[in-house]
Amino acid sequence: MNEKFNELSELAQEKLIDPITGEEYYSFSRMKFADLIVKECADVANEHNDQAEGVTLGVGRALKEHFGVEE
DSSP states (O other): OOHHHHHHHHHTEEEEEOTTTOOEEEEEOHHHHHHHHHHHHHHHHHHHHTTSTTOOOOHHHHHHHHHTOOO
């Protein structure tokens, strides 16, 4: 795996507050991590649309729609 996965896993940390103690803590969100991965894949696909010799493939948009990820 490359450094991008480490970066995305850091971004997938959510700050929460313990309802009893009021203390803040961080928890890894699998859903947020998956969302970030899909967005990253869609961005890469969209970047490569420009290299498709004038044809817009819409792969990035299709990936986001398939996984239900919003812009």
